[in-house]
Amino acid sequence: MKDGIHIRIVTAASTVYDDMVSYVELPFSGGSVGVLQDHAPMLGAIEDGVVTARKDSGTEEFVAVNLGVANIVHNEVTLLVRAAERAEDIDLARAQSAEKRARERLAEHSADLDVKRAQIALHRALARQAAVRMMKGQ
Structure with missing residues (x-):
């Protein structure tokens, strides 16, 4: 082109x-x-x-x-x-598991929690899931 x-x-x-x-x-x-x-x-x-x-x-x-x-x-x-x-390279089940883990970490509110790192992991998991949904036309 x-x-x-x-x-x-x-x-x-x-x-x-x-x-x-x-x-x-x-x-x-x-x-x-x-x-x-x-x-x-x-x-x-x-x-x-x-x-x-x-x-x-x-x-x-x-x-x-x-x-x-x-x-x-x-x-x-x-x-x-x-x-x-x-x-097409994203494992949807893995991205969903990563989202669940990140949400669980954020819900813990423990003193040694790296909040920024958990938020980054959550956003990445959500972006990966969105890409798969868009590819599938959902």
Whole structure:
């Protein structure tokens, strides 16, 4: 595809997604941002959530992401994120178990609880589940 948007989602370990698409929706802090071809340059904070990448064919792909930065310039969208996982690679039962564990930890209110870490785990589990639901059209 000559026209379109090149999107790359990168973690410290690897490139999780790298493709040409016609539309991207990003989970920015403060709300979702849709990106079409020739979007104005933009730099922003990525929140825990799901990146939606739509191809010219109309098919959509979903990637769960956790905290990072997005750079949009000259039809290039680059996300540098803490963690990313394509929806088709997510084990839904594992994500649901992670959510349950995180909620249980947060409900404990123990003195040695790392609240921030438990909240991060909860948000990641919820983003992973959302990506799978979106992939399945639910």
